Each structure stands twice: as structure tokens, then as C-alpha cells.
Amino acid sequence: MFENENVVSIMRDLYVKTPQALEALLAELRRVGYEIKDLRKDEFRADRGVPVSEMEEKGWSLWYASLPDIRHGKCKSCGSVISVAGVRFHGHKCEICGEVTYYDLVDGSTMKFVFLNNRERNFLSPKLKMRVKRWDVEQEDIYFYYEFLEGGLSVVTGNQATAYLNENKRLWQVIEEDGQKLLKVRYSLYWDRDTAAIEAYDSYGHYWNHSIVKIWDGKEYGELDHLPIPESMNIFETWHWSPLQATPYLHERILSAAGQVSDKGYYYQDGRSFFMASEWKEMAKFVRHFTVLNGDRFDDAWPKFRSSGPGGIDDLAHFCHGNPVVENRPNIGNILVAASKLIEGKPLTESEITEAVRGVESEEGVDLIRGFLGKKR
Numbered sequence: 001m002f003e004n005e006n007v008v009s010i011m012r013d014l015y016v017k018t019p020q021a022l023e024a025l026l027a028e029l030r031r032v033g034y035e036i037k038d039l040r041k042d043e044f045r046a047d048r049g050v051p052v053s054e055m056e057e058k059g060w061s062l063w064y065a066s067l068p069d070i071r072h073g074k075c076k077s078c079g080s081v082i083s084v085a086g087v088r089f090h091g092h093k094c095e096i097c098g099e100v101t102y103y104d105l106v107d108g109s110t111m112k113f114v115f116l117n118n119r120e121r122n123f124l125s126p127k128l129k130m131r132v133k134r135w136d137v138e139q140e141d142i143y144f145y146y147e148f149l150e151g152g153l154s155v156v157t158g159n160q161a162t163a164y165l166n167e168n169k170r171l172w173q174v175i176e177e178d179g180q181k182l183l184k185v186r187y188s189l190y191w192d193r194d195t196a197a198i199e200a201y202d203s204y205g206h207y208w209n210h211s212i213v214k215i216w217d218g219k220e221y222g223e224l225d226h227l228p229i230p231e232s233m234n235i236f237e238t239w240h241w242s243p244l245q246a247t248p249y250l251h252e253r254i255l256s257a258a259g260q261v262s263d264k265g266y267y268y269q270d271g272r273s274f275f276m277a278s279e280w281k282e283m284a285k286f287v288r289h290f291t292v293l294n295g296d297r298f299d300d301a302w303p304k305f306r307s308s309g310p311g312g313i314d315d316l317a318h319f320c321h322g323n324p325v326v327e328n329r330p331n332i333g334n335i336l337v338a339a340s341k342l343i344e345g346k347p348l349t350e351s352e353i354t355e356a357v358r359g360v361e362s363e364e365g366v367d368l369i370r371g372f373l374g375k376k377r
């Protein structure tokens with residue numbers, strides 16, 4: 001779609017080789033119905049004081065094309081296509097038939113929450129999981145069945161739950177209704193940390209009476225379906241910077257064009273497969289069209305590259321340059337992966353141990369462990 005000898009599509013973005021091809025492409029995109037933003041005039045970029053010449057030389061995207069207003073709601077009661085605005089808000093009504101499109105909490109929904117008591121919390125602080133009886137949005141109260149549900153590591157039940165309630169006495173009431181014991185707590189539709197009694201972590205059992213659809217060219221698509229053309233894309237002007245020279249950092253540009261992180265520390269360290277053929281093929285297009293490297297040689301080479309994150313990056317980097325500089329930053333994610341494997345009794349590879357240790361020694365790692373222990377810096 002939209003490709004020709006001067007327009008190359010990589011990861012659904014378009015790379016344009018000449019000003020004439022760009023002019024023709026933008027006209028074509030507008031004709032199809034795209035809205036086009038000139039990123040040279042983008043406020044976010046202007047605020048950061050990046051000169052246009054730098055955007056051009058560094059190969060930033062200079063245009064952004066998107067299909068406007070393709071998302072809509074669809075009411076399940078009357079089948080009408082309705083506005084998407086507010087359609088997923090508790091108690092919202094269909095503008096055609098007046099039926100409610102969504103309730104966040106109904107009888108039987110469960111909610112995991114904490115009391116807002118100005119005490120410092122971490123992710124292991126106690127939480128309650130309870131089943132909702134009803135939510136009175138007018139009075140701004142929520143009623144839970146007086147029963148503490150299991151819900152994972154930090155969710156308290158039994159005596160611990162009762163103790164947690166007693167610590168937060170001023171934030172709830174127990175009432176009786178039709179012989180049933182209910183916990184009543186202030187809870188507003190318009191939640192505000194400064195005045196709220198509780199903060200919800202998650203909730204399940206919503207009432208859905210709508211779906212989200214995409215409508216393009218008179219046809220309806222599901223919320224997650226792909227349209228026949230991209231919903232949005234970046235457009236690059238390659239004549240400012242292409243062809244890229246074979247530098248020790250060239251692999252970073254190639255990876256980023258394929259939407260991949262070039263830091264080896266980011267990836268799993270146990271050798272598991274990460275890069276797929278589809279991603280190497282996108283990178284191959286970039287190599288062929290926008291670098292001084294030989295595209296045919298790259299097509300022969302990539303099927304032999306390792307598919308793990310760190311291995312694939314090393315192989316690519318060495319294809320690009322005899323002495324590449326490959327980023328490998330400590331990553332706190334590696335501590336968590338190693339820790340969870342140890343807890344499950346699984347063996348760790350040598351590089352997982354090395355990376356986890358580097359993660360522990362990094363500043364973020366130290367913060368993470370302090371968090372575990374509930375200590376401030």
C-alpha cells in the first residue's frame with residue numbers, strides 16, 4: 001500500500017526518497033482520507049527546542065498521517081452506531097435508545113482496594129478484595145458483601161482483614177440490609193485522591209452493553225481488527241540522511257526502524273527466541289534502501305543470526321561494522337526474572353546471573369530492593 005520505487009514501507013511507516021515523491025504521496029494520502037500533521041510545526045517538538053535541521057539530519061519522522069474519527073460505539077440494545085465518547089463510563093446511556101451502555105460495578109463485581117489512610121504503601125501493603133452489592137453513585141457510597149475474598153499475595157483475609165479494617169475505622173461502616181451484613185464505604189464516580197476513602201486496584205465483572213467498532217469506507221471492523229490500510233503512520237524524508245554509513249552504531253538505527261530496542265540489557269538473558277523472520281525482513285528493507293551495506297548480503301546473512309534478543313543484536317551489529325558498540329545497560333527487569341525463576345526452582349543461565357547482579361547493583365535495583373523491604377532512601 002502506497003509503496004513505489006521512491007516510497008518504502010517499513011513497519012507500516014513510509015520512507016520517502018525524494019521531495020517529488022513526497023508531494024505525490026501526501027496528495028494521495030489526503031485523497032484517501034488521511035489527516036496529515038506537519039511535524040516540523042509540532043508544538044511538543046518546538047517546546048523542546050529541537051531545530052528542524054536536526055529533525056531532518058537525525059531522520060525523525062516529519063509527517064504523521066492518521067485516519068480521523070474511525071472509532072465508534074455500538075449499542076447492544078438497539079444495534080445503533082453511537083458516539084464513542086463516554087461509552088465505557090459507568091451508567092452512560094445510549095443516545096439513540098437510552099439504555100445503559102456500561103456499568104463498571106454491579107451486583108457480583110469484585111474489587112481489590114486499599115484504604116487511603118495517608119500511610120506509605122508498597123505493592124505488598126495489605127489490600128482487600130470484596131464482592132460488590134451495589135454502587136450508589138448519587139450518594140457516593142459503595143456497598144460490599146461483608147466477606148473477604150482471596151486475591152493473591154497482598155490481599156488479606158480472615159483475622160488480617162478484620163485487623164486491617166480496624167486500623168481504618170473512620171473510613172467505613174457496617175450496615176445491615178434485608179438481614180445481610182454489608183460494608184459501606186464512600187466511593188464517588190469522580191474519584192479524587194484527596195477526598196476518597198479507598199483506591200481501587202482492579203475490578204472484574206463489569207456490565208457491557210456495547211462494543212467498539214471501527215468504520216472505514218462504509219465497512220465495519222472489530223475494535224482490534226486491522227483495516228486494509230494503516231490507521232496511522234509516520235513519514236520520513238530520507239534524502240536528508242540516507243544512505244547511512246557503516247558506523248559502530250548503525251545497528252541501532254536499523255533496530256529502531258523495526259521498532260526494536262537496541263539495548264541488550266532490555267531482553268531476556270536465557271537465550272530464548274525473540275526476533276522473528278518478519279522483523280528481520282523489515283530490517284532488511286531498511287538496510288537495502290537506506291544504508292551503504294549490501295542488501296543481498298544482508299538477505300543471506302540474517303537467517304543465520306541468533307534469534308535471542310542479545311544474540312541477534314550482536315550478530316546484526318557485527319554485520320554492520322567490524323567493531324560495533326553495543327549497548328548493554330543494567331535492567332531491573334532482569335532481577336525480577338531471575339528472582340521469580342529462583343522462587344519456582346528453575347535454573348538460571350550464566351548471563352541471567354550476570355545481568356541480575358548488574359541489575360541489583362544499579363540505582364534502580366537498589367530502589368527496588370528498598371521498596372521490597374519497605375525502607376526509604
Ligand SMILES: [Zn+2]
Binds near residue numbers: 094
Ligand atoms: Zn441503543
